[in-house]
Amino acid sequence: MHGLMMDMPLSIAALIQHADRHHGDTEIVSRTVEGHLHRYGYSDAHRRARQLANALRALGVKPHDRVGTLAWNGYRHFEIYYAASGSGAVVHTINPRLFPEQITYIVNHADDAVLFFDLTFLPLVEKLAPLCRGVRAWIAMTDRAHMPGGGLDLLCYEELVDSHSDDYRWPEIDERSAAGLCYTSGTTGNPKGVLYSHRSTVLHAYGASLPDALNLSARDVVLPVVPMFHVNAWGLPYAAPLVGAKLVFPGAQLDGASLHGLFEAEKVTCSAGVPTIWLGLLNHVKSQGQRFTTLERTVIGGSACPPAMIRTFEDDYRVRVLHAWGMSEMSPLGTVNTFKAKHLALPKAQRDALQNSQGRPIFGVDMKIVDDEGKELPRDGKAFGNLLVRGPWICSSYFKDEGGDPLREGWFPTGDVATLDPDGYMQITDRSKDVIKSGGEWISSIDLENAAMAHPAVAEAAVIGVAHPKWDERPLLVVMRKPGESVSREALLQFFEGRVAKWWIPDDVVFVDQIPHTATGKILKTKLREQFRDHRLSTA
Numbered sequence: 001m002h003g004l005m006m007d008m009p010l011s012i013a014a015l016i017q018h019a020d021r022h023h024g025d026t027e028i029v030s031r032t033v034e035g036h037l038h039r040y041g042y043s044d045a046h047r048r049a050r051q052l053a054n055a056l057r058a059l060g061v062k063p064h065d066r067v068g069t070l071a072w073n074g075y076r077h078f079e080i081y082y083a084a085s086g087s088g089a090v091v092h093t094i095n096p097r098l099f100p101e102q103i104t105y106i107v108n109h110a111d112d113a114v115l116f117f118d119l120t121f122l123p124l125v126e127k128l129a130p131l132c133r134g135v136r137a138w139i140a141m142t143d144r145a146h147m148p149g150g151g152l153d154l155l156c157y158e159e160l161v162d163s164h165s166d167d168y169r170w171p172e173i174d175e176r177s178a179a180g181l182c183y184t185s186g187t188t189g190n191p192k193g194v195l196y197s198h199r200s201t202v203l204h205a206y207g208a209s210l211p212d213a214l215n216l217s218a219r220d221v222v223l224p225v226v227p228m229f230h231v232n233a234w235g236l237p238y239a240a241p242l243v244g245a246k247l248v249f250p251g252a253q254l255d256g257a258s259l260h261g262l263f264e265a266e267k268v269t270c271s272a273g274v275p276t277i278w279l280g281l282l283n284h285v286k287s288q289g290q291r292f293t294t295l296e297r298t299v300i301g302g303s304a305c306p307p308a309m310i311r312t313f314e315d316d317y318r319v320r321v322l323h324a325w326g327m328s329e330m331s332p333l334g335t336v337n338t339f340k341a342k343h344l345a346l347p348k349a350q351r352d353a354l355q356n357s358q359g360r361p362i363f364g365v366d367m368k369i370v371d372d373e374g375k376e377l378p379r380d381g382k383a384f385g386n387l388l389v390r391g392p393w394i395c396s397s398y399f400k401d402e403g404g405d406p407l408r409e410g411w412f413p414t415g416d417v418a419t420l421d422p423d424g425y426m427q428i429t430d431r432s433k434d435v436i437k438s439g440g441e442w443i444s445s446i447d448l449e450n451a452a453m454a455h456p457a458v459a460e461a462a463v464i465g466v467a468h469p470k471w472d473e474r475p476l477l478v479v480m481r482k483p484g485e486s487v488s489r490e491a492l493l494q495f496f497e498g499r500v501a502k503w504w505i506p507d508d509v510v511f512v513d514q515i516p517h518t519a520t521g522k523i524l525k526t527k528l529r530e531q532f533r534d535h536r537l538s539t540a
Contacts, residue, residue: 013086023244031251052083063088068112097519193399218244225273256284274302325358381421
């Protein structure tokens with residue numbers, strides 16, 4: 001016997017319809033590439049998204065066609081999210097920080113029909129256009145006054161929108177239809193496409209908004225620093241309309257001064273981004289003697305947040321850190337670190353230790369840890385193994401079946417090594433490819449990096465394994481000092497004593513001017529391993 005409930009599909013268009021009807025005057029504020037601050041409400045965004053949906057149809061974009069974007073966080077990018085997916089096409093956000101060869105591969109592999117781009121990326125588009133013959137139209141996301149010259153045949157975004165009516169009815173779409181496409185470079189070989197559905201996207205927005213997740217509401221002002229080309233800004237462009245929160249888009253200006261100014265001017269209460277972004281913001285705020293007057297909490301993910309950064313936000317600036325974990329294949333949210341009632345009475349040191357973990361799964365995400373033979377390990381907070389996940393917004397296979405079936409008996413292998421405790425709190429020990437194997441035992445590079453980051457002279461730290469004739473591998477610490485600070489190799493190694501097991505302490509330290517990062521802000525350890533592959537340890 002079936003329940004007697006209406007069978008209405010979950011659809012992305014319903015999110016913007018809801019925001020229009022019930023939060024129509026709630027603002028969306030954007031710093032634009034053209035250099036001004038743009039303001040309008042959800043009703044205006046919905047109207048223009050309908051106009052753009054008509055424009056896409058006029059350009060010959062059909063259901064399931066891919067609509068590419070090379071763009072910052074801004075109101076036009078937001079409109080494309082809804083116009084493309086709402087009309088039955090697939091919005092394909094492209095990371096412009098990748099190498100041009102990778103972007104060319106991605107555009108061609110996705111078979112993008114049209115491609116929208118911010119003016120910042122015009123030089124990149126000029127390189128891509130001759131190599132991406134399948135793209136029928138290149139649309140500059142600007143007005144006529146700012147349209148670039150040159151040899152490319154470009155369409156003007158504002159003219160395209162203005163030339164079409166807002167008389168558009170969103171089609172009823174099967175909720176399992178594709179809605180978004182992101183390529184992940186976290187896999188081996190060429191980037192692989194993760195294809196999100198309307199159903200998975202709406203469910204993820206519900207899950208992300210829960211009180212024990214990001215705790216979003218119509219009283220919030222949300223500024224996603226994480227780019228809309230990085231796993232859809234962690235779902236915030238969908239979750240904010242769902243609850244009616246004000247959205248603030250920072251555009252291309254992600255330096256500490258620009259972000260702090262926008263936080264204060266727009267009374268931002270919640271933000272989200274990777275640790276490297278917050279490092280720059282905290283350095284700016286400290287150097288200028290500034291505070292946060294409205295910021296209540298920030299979501300930090302993408303890579304493990306150093307405990308020293310959590311303590312700085314919370315103890316010095318009274319900003320709650322939501323330490324989170326996920327991946328492109330998970331839409332991306334998997335866990336968020338919020339306390340249970342029983343934890344509130346713990347001494348501060350114990351609460352701090354618990355908060356260093358990546359948190360516990362939100363409803364919709366199931367996880368377990370297994371050994372190399374696939375045997376499930378206990379959830380005791382001590383055993384560590386390969387982390388597997390499953391759920392309604394988790395990837396079942398890659399776009400065009402690249403790489404074959406990634407699942408293991410219905411579970412997705414994350415590539416992380418982790419522990420799970422009885423309350424569900426998950427602690428990433430390392431990426432399976434980054435863990436250091438020394439004398440048959442594992443050493444966590446993340447724990448060593450977090451310990452190094454607690455030193456007042458260290459701006460950023462990375463730990464890699466270096467070949468050793470006796471122990472197979474030993475840890476090498478790579479350090480970037482803070483401006484104007486100095487610390488010796490010996491002092492740093494001594495700093496580890498009492499913080500980690502004695503046999504974990506790195507064998508050597510090298511100082512560098514910069515630590516390389518991936519296009520999504522994670523430390524690029526493959527480059528560090530290549531750079532220091534011939535490094536000879538004194539203990540060797």
